[in-house]
Amino acid sequence: MFLTRFTSIPILYHWHVLCGVISAFPKVPVTKVALFYPGQSSYQWLRSEAHKGANKETTRGDACTSCHDDETEEATQGAKILSGKHPLEPHADKLKGKSGHIDMTVQAAYDDKNAYLRFQYKTDNKSHPGNDYPAYRFDGKEWKSYGHMRLNKNVLAGKTPVIYENRLNIMLDDGKVPGFANQGCWLTCHDGERDMQKEPTREEVQANALMAAIKKNDVRKYLPATRTDSMDWKTGKPLDEIAKLKASGEFLDLMQWRAHRSDKVGGADDGFVLEYRNFDKGANHFASNMDSKTKQPKFMFDPAKFGGKAYAAGDVGGKKELILIKGVNAVPFDPNASWKEGDILPQYVLSGEDAKGSAADNKALSRWNNGVQTVVFVRPLNLTNDDDKTLKPGGVYNVGFAIHDDNMTGRGHHVSYNKTLGIGVKADIQAVKLN
Template sequence: MLPAPSRYFTVVAVATFWLGTSALADTTPPIDWTSLPVEEITLFYPGQSSFQWLHSREHPGARMVGRGIACKRCHDDAEQSMGNDIVSGGRLEPDPIEGKNGSLQLAVQAAHDEKNLYLRFRWKTQAERPGVMHNYMRYDGQAWAFYGGPRSAMRVRQGQEPPLYEDRLAIMIDDGDVERFAEQGCWLSCHNGMRDMPGEPAAEAVRSHPYLGEGGLGRDDVRKYLPVSRTDTSISWDKVKSPEDLAKLKERGVFLDLMQWRAARSNPVDMADDGFVLGYRLFDDGNNPFSWNVDRNSMTPQFMFDPEKVGKKSLTVSDIETGPEPAALIREENATRYNPDAEWKEGDVLPGRLLSRVDARGSAADNARVAGKWEDGSWIVTWIRPLDTGHGDDITLKRGNTYTFGFAVHDDNVTTRFHFVSFPVVVGIGKGGDITAVQLN
């Protein structure tokens, strides 16, 4: 028998945070979050512990995993020690990042009414500034080039460029249609062959793949996918079922919802993106709140800051290393078309991404009421998710049901597997769970 949920989560007190940013105003009832319980979840550093490793002889618990035993039954209250062990280096982390924490505490609150699920998250960042910088471009006096990157990148490790990468909060949701997600959580979607994982294929091999490459999705790397989307017992990255078979699975509801709040690419316009995982990690139909601000043919920006609105046309290297204001280029608020004759100087910097709340549309824009605030060294993110988005590429949530969630946080300028993850978490909407969404009056 599994231990009671209270052994995994502890109620703590946090400060009041009222919903009320510009994107949320007039559409949301005020919530006194101090009146709602807080569940504190320990997220930990997983390294290269893939689905394949989980079922391999290298994993002492592989036999129990094969029998369907939940991961957290064997690892009760061990997240912090496991994360510290993995992040220090070894077989699950052959390329450790110096100074990186092994775990992170994520405080979660939840409420609901007839239409929406309301979530509030809080976590302390390792860095002393928020990770709001992402895909920046720097002018070297002659040409523009990307500048900075994640802490895992060699050029950053060697001190050639600064660590610049956005903080992120990701939520996976399963309604019971993905076999074993309730027991194994996000490990069901993480595999050898993916970016920064064992057996990562060359970009040329991915581009030549009929489904993933130039004849299909147009990708040159491998991202999340589910075991049911592959045809072999090893769940190999390249053994993908036909598009027709994947479409049938999707129609039956066999997929994971995946939503990501991004401190650089969505938070400045009070949104999060919306996607799903099946044969690959894909965005929902429509337009995200972010796009590229780079002409790939000329490698020049497409937009710059509007001097009449911002007081300057660009940022500087010193700006982005200390936390720029503004950090984001928003088409309808502070941007104007790039002027190549604007007397650009060495060290001028522009965001490589263009944001727009106005241009976001379709199912990809379902998460239109998500607001993050960084204060006292912590992020506070309030997320309003419609129970029924009206789109078939989202999981419909119903009051009186429970769902399995997986949480992940990218913190301290990292991407891909260098994040923190949770074991599966049961969220009840008007029903008991590890986290119970309280009904609003």
């Protein structure tokens, strides 16, 4: 099955290794990593009085786990934040039943070409693999956005349904980002980002010098060193100073496996966090399916392959995979086909062939079975792109993991405290050499 699914991808790795790792990774040691639901625990909140008696230590750069060191810490913290009584989650009433924490296993291996990271965990939704995605719905006249994640304003207001893809993310530092070894992903999470406290309007973002210079309409993950005042997203440094940080390696690699937008074409996207959450150079495995000029989709389903040119609301969350892939089930959009109200087409179209350059470095494959998700990332060793961290045998890296589960994006994920990953050397997670 995997071979047929991946025949369109350049063969960069050993098939026998991949086919073996997805089902089992027999001799590779298993490390347990717990992730918890962090709510709005931003860089700023952690340095405020609200972080009871810990603001001074956190500002000084102490490791989170110097205090949060109990074996069941993640379980306790996640449950507290989702209890409905904690200020870090203002929408707890809308998240009833959500797991406060996730126990994940990690196995790591490498050969001459790649590192292989295999993850396994239980998803909250036991009846669906979480690979649906927000889409465009035809209302009789226009194609309008349809669906979003649980914490989206329109979802909370009951105006659009809950739909989002599952994701598994790795943030990785090679020791060059000050503070990451101690405080991990929380370095990148700030007030002002999407769905965080003090979220600015689109106009406020556009009026900001750095955001205008990088042409962005919202604030996303960033490193404190890219701001003159690390407590304030508005104080962006000039672009030449940010470029210097990048040249000296002061950025994080961010790899994301996406159940809808990358999985079916065997990819995981490759990005980096610096002044924003950026994608690497080149082209992703997914591209917008909206033609900005005609305001119509670019591709529709091939009825012969999909059983219709579009899907309907009732298909969401069902057995059918609602994923549009060039060369597999997509054909150019026909504006003269008889479109009717309620027809739905995907927001993105996938292509393994179109993915290019540094953005296409990572491969991934997965299996979801009765609520158990397995994902294997394949990351080439010795990459030399200026937007990548280079994995090498003998190297030790800091890694943080995030899981977006049960229709979440943005801050609605589970996150881990920092762990170390050693390629053939001792660390929290030690990658072993495959023969």
